[in-house]
Amino acid sequence: MTETGVGSGPPPEDTLEPADAQPANRGLSARIQRSDAWRSVFRHPQLDTPRGRALQSFSNVFLHLYPVKIPRRVLRMRYSFRLGYIAAVLLGILTLTGVALMFFYTPSVGSAYGDMQNLRTSVGFGQLLRNVHRWSAHLMVVVVFLHMVRVFYAGAYKKPREFNWVIGVGLLLLTLAFSFTGYLLPWDQLAYWAVTVGTNLVHYLPVVGGTVQDLLIGGDQIGQATLLRFYVLHVAVLPVAIVVGLAVHIWRVRKDGFAVTRHSVGAFEEEATVVPAAAPVELYDHRTRVLGVVDRESVTAQERAVDDTVFTWPHLLVRHVVVALGVGAVVLALGVTFAAPLRGLANPDLTPEPAKAPWYFAGLQELLSHFHPVVAGILVPVAAAITLVLLPYADRNPDTRARKRKVAIIVFSSLLAVAVVLTVIGTFFRGPGWQFIAPWTHSYVEL
Amino acid sequence: MKLSRRELLRTGWKVGGAFLGVAAGWTIYESLRPLGGGSETGTIQLDNPTSYAEGTATYVPEGRLYVVNAQGNLFALSQKCPHLGCRVPFCESSGRFECGCHGSIFDIGGEWIDGPAPRGMDRFQLTANDSQLLVDTGKLDPGPDRGAEQFLTPPAGPSCIEEG
Numbered sequence: 001m002t003e004t005g006v007g008s009g010p011p012p013e014d015t016l017e018p019a020d021a022q023p024a025n026r027g028l029s030a031r032i033q034r035s036d037a038w039r040s041v042f043r044h045p046q047l048d049t050p051r052g053r054a055l056q057s058f059s060n061v062f063l064h065l066y067p068v069k070i071p072r073r074v075l076r077m078r079y080s081f082r083l084g085y086i087a088a089v090l091l092g093i094l095t096l097t098g099v100a101l102m103f104f105y106t107p108s109v110g111s112a113y114g115d116m117q118n119l120r121t122s123v124g125f126g127q128l129l130r131n132v133h134r135w136s137a138h139l140m141v142v143v144v145f146l147h148m149v150r151v152f153y154a155g156a157y158k159k160p161r162e163f164n165w166v167i168g169v170g171l172l173l174l175t176l177a178f179s180f181t182g183y184l185l186p187w188d189q190l191a192y193w194a195v196t197v198g199t200n201l202v203h204y205l206p207v208v209g210g211t212v213q214d215l216l217i218g219g220d221q222i223g224q225a226t227l228l229r230f231y232v233l234h235v236a237v238l239p240v241a242i243v244v245g246l247a248v249h250i251w252r253v254r255k256d257g258f259a260v261t262r263h264s265v266g267a268f269e270e271e272a273t274v275v276p277a278a279a280p281v282e283l284y285d286h287r288t289r290v291l292g293v294v295d296r297e298s299v300t301a302q303e304r305a306v307d308d309t310v311f312t313w314p315h316l317l318v319r320h321v322v323v324a325l326g327v328g329a330v331v332l333a334l335g336v337t338f339a340a341p342l343r344g345l346a347n348p349d350l351t352p353e354p355a356k357a358p359w360y361f362a363g364l365q366e367l368l369s370h371f372h373p374v375v376a377g378i379l380v381p382v383a384a385a386i387t388l389v390l391l392p393y394a395d396r397n398p399d400t401r402a403r404k405r406k407v408a409i410i411v412f413s414s415l416l417a418v419a420v421v422l423t424v425i426g427t428f429f430r431g432p433g434w435q436f437i438a439p440w441t442h443s444y445v446e447l
Numbered sequence: 448m449k450l451s452r453r454e455l456l457r458t459g460w461k462v463g464g465a466f467l468g469v470a471a472g473w474t475i476y477e478s479l480r481p482l483g484g485g486s487e488t489g490t491i492q493l494d495n496p497t498s499y500a501e502g503t504a505t506y507v508p509e510g511r512l513y514v515v516n517a518q519g520n521l522f523a524l525s526q527k528c529p530h531l532g533c534r535v536p537f538c539e540s541s542g543r544f545e546c547g548c549h550g551s552i553f554d555i556g557g558e559w560i561d562g563p564a565p566r567g568m569d570r571f572q573l574t575a576n577d578s579q580l581l582v583d584t585g586k587l588d589p590g591p592d593r594g595a596e597q598f599l600t601p602p603a604g605p606s607c608i609e610e611g
Binding site: 196197199200211214218219220221225348349350351353354355357368369370372373433434435 | 476479480481508511526527530531532533534536545546547548549550562563565608
């Protein structure tokens with residue numbers, strides 16, 4: 001038995017709201033919103049009051065992914081450049097376009113290349129779909145990497161966020177694995193030889209390199225077994241892994257307060273929350289969260305008094321929607337302007353000159369051309385991965401201000417510069433025989 | 448050392464979980480590792496040994512290999528570069544193997560001369576049978592280490608890589 005019927009007025013829990021905060025009594029829309037059926041889906045009306053927004057966040061699973069309130073400084077674009085969020089948006093775009101592409105693709109060496117050609121010629125918006133998927137994948141690698149760099153410079157990996165940094169490093173590796181496994185699927189010359197080079201790089205890993213290469217390739221050379229393995233990894237295994245990893249990553253970001261709280265100043269000083277001189281210090285040692293809703297003028301008012309916070313809905317969510325639309329527009333523009341490459345059918349007996357790994361491994365390939373594989377293929381990448389993972393545990397300096405972290409910033413920036421320079425050289429400045437070429441005379445860049 | 452019931456159970460769960468994890472990992476490995484049954488390996492019958500003139504490299508497409516005559520010694524060299532797996536073409540003008548991918552250069556016997564390759568070209572096992580050569584594509588020996596110069600001679604002519 002229901003307490004209220006259609007049009008019989010708001011339920012008792014909303015009677016605390018002022019009358020003008022309730023949906024208007026007139027009109028079909030208002031009647032629908034007051035119906036039991038509507039209330040069974042949306043448990044609270046859309047009220048433009050602090051209490052109404054808090055209630056909506058508590059009762060909506062999607063809104064509940066966000067904290068109810070966030071520090072105002074988080075709203076600034078330059079606070080995080082929204083890089084983590086942009087990466088998540090790109091993952092969403094990749095999921096949507098990837099699922100759409102799966103309707104037109106069979107992971108078989110006999111048909112994969114033909115499916116790519118059909119996408120170009122016989123499938124409505126097929127080429128655009130593939131273009132957007134391809135450029136989003138490349139962008140995601142860039143954005144996730146920049147996100148990591150931003151987190152380092154902001155000092156946001158420090159206690160209590162050490163393990164979330166480690167999860168982030170894992171997500172970066174998963175992103176690379178995602179892109180790399182997708183690279184083979186078109187089964188063209190570019191795919192075949194980039195993956196040949198890439199999987200041979202894996203061979204140089206210490207102890208497990210040969211085994212991992214065997215497991216990846218599934219035979220003596222890249223063939224049907226490899227294509228199927230890469231496909232399954234790309235559409236089933238890696239998506240599950242990245243969703244689980246991302247869930248933990250975001251959950252920790254949310255539980256850690258969405259923003260780096262600082263006693264006085266931050267890595268970027270303008271981000272600092274100004275502490276009023278009269279306020280007791282202990283109020284700032286613990287971030288205040290809304291744990292429940294009591295009568296009006298209580299918790300939220302108190303919080304506002306001690307910290308400059310705003311409601312996530314609508315302030316941050318509106319910005320997120322705008323950023324998502326912007327990202328969508330960018331990848332759509334890229335997809336319309338630039339076609340994803342499709343070379344000739346994969347031919348194991350014809351190596352293109354040069355054969356380059358995907359651009360994000362080009363730095364490693366460049367390194368391999370200078371040093372013995374034990375150094376370039378084993379010591380350097382393993383040391384880099386271990387350094388990244390251990391960074392928050394090795395750097396015990398609690399200060400997040402740049403001028404107090406000179407050593408860490410100089411070391412990280414130097415390594416970053418070396419990695420970027422090697423990648424740029426390997427991608428743009430290498431031609432046949434891995435010889436130096438000027439990219440403005442002839443480009444061998446393959447994306 | 449006295450172990451409480453709770454500690455015993457907790458240890459049991461840990462050991463059991465570790466055992467299950469190892470078993471799952473081993474099962475996945477065993478099911479995914481290539482067994483070699485479907486690969487293109489086997490014995491290929493080649494021509495009479497005398498048909499391979501000194502200093503020549505003959506491509507055998509069915510085995511993806513070269514049969515070379517290096518100063519009277521016959522070798523079956525894998526076409527796959529030991530650096531990163533590209534197909535290494537034979538440059539007729541220089542009389543050397545020159546990898547266009549990353550610039551590794553090998554002499555007629557597959558020995559490393561220059562470039563990033565960690566060793567010489569890998570060699571399939573070659574046997575003679577009733578005046579015929581047999582190459583076993585299932586048996587691949589690693590190429591000679593860097594520094595081996597048994598068959599090193601000056602280039603016969605210009606390099607194919609440098610010519611572009």
